[in-house]
Amino acid sequence: MAPKTSQDRETSLPASSDGVAALDRAIAILNAFKPQDRSLSLAEISARTGLYKSTILRLAGSLIRGHLLERLPDGLYRIGSGAFRLGAIYQRSVATADILLPIMYDLAEESGESVAFYAPAGNLRTCLYRIESKHPIRYHVREGDVLPLHVGSGGRVLAAFSGKAGEPYETIRRNYYFVSLGDRDPDTAGLSVPVFGPGAALVGAITLAGPRMRISDDFIGQMKRPLLTAAARATRAFGGDPLTLERVAYQNQA
Known part of the structure; x- marks a missing residue:
């Protein structure tokens, strides 16, 4: 047959x-x-x-x-x-915090480190939400803090997907993540990925950050996939296409 x-x-x-x-x-x-x-x-x-x-x-x-x-x-x-009407209703009915905070809490629990969400604001970035690490020594950024756009893993990711030319931005656009070791602060390290909305519009960046003594190569290798998966979840909830992030997450299995 x-x-x-x-x-x-x-x-x-x-x-x-x-x-x-x-x-x-x-x-x-x-x-x-x-x-x-x-x-x-x-x-x-x-x-x-x-x-x-x-x-x-x-x-x-x-x-x-x-x-x-x-x-x-x-x-x-x-x-x-x-479909546009339904999309507009969805956008009005779901607050950004309702989407991001559950995802960020899951990521903080899995990683044991602080999780932040940054949104671009011209040549700066704003920390909209933050989940603190339970460690006594941790990376301190508060909600509402305004930081440089072209420094730190979150800033570099936002700059890359806002169209910044040159390196490391070309590599970030290929990899969909960036690791920063002492870029903004010599004692801290971070790993960030982008979050998108409809039409691949940049919404922001999710960042895992902590003291450099804890953000080791092993930690980075283990957390790339969960972080990319978290960004894919957020992208889907914001109405974006998560398939590329899901593919990259699969490629970054620990």
């Missing part, structure tokens, strides 16, 4: 009296669109989802009536205005 294709598997999905299977397929159609896609053809949606074109056409009708999808005059499809 020949192996089943993706479209064979579509027809083998169990029928659902409550419409869950149809809803899953409709969500798959919407998720076929990536941030760089202005529009997609029926064939492209079919290739990305593994759904029959007839199935897509049937579900597209409902999505179009709900303004979640639009069919253009040339036959291509794009995300509809209803």
Whole structure:
């Protein structure tokens, strides 16, 4: 017997009296669109989802009536205005702290070190949130503190993803993290990664920091993946695409 294709598997999905299977397929159609896609053809949606074109056409009708999808005059499809409305409702309903603090607490618990979130502010950066280490000797930055943008791991990451040219910014954009050893303060070290929102817009940087005597090579190697994973969680919650951060996290397994 020949192996089943993706479209064979579509027809083998169990029928659902409550419409869950149809809803899953409709969500798959919407998720076929990536941030760089202005529009997609029926064939492209079919290739990305593994759904029959007839199935897509049937579900597209409902999505179009709900303004979640639009069919253009040339036959291509794009995300509809209803998705923008839902996105705006989501942004208003979720406070930044509600997204970041649980993620930061998890990271502080796993690492044992202080965790901070920095947002860019022109040529400076502001510490919006901070979870203190339980160690008696720790890196002290308070919420609301304003620091240089081009110094320290958090500042370097923000500068890199704000378009700063040259090194180390080119390398940071390739690696999606930066380790700072005494860059801003000779006695401290930090490891930072970026967090993104819709359209890969830079939201800020998550930083693990502490005294250099504790931020060893082993610590950095162990914490790269959890930090990148935390940034991917935050990026997803802010409406960004976490796939690149997730891929880099996988590549940085300890």
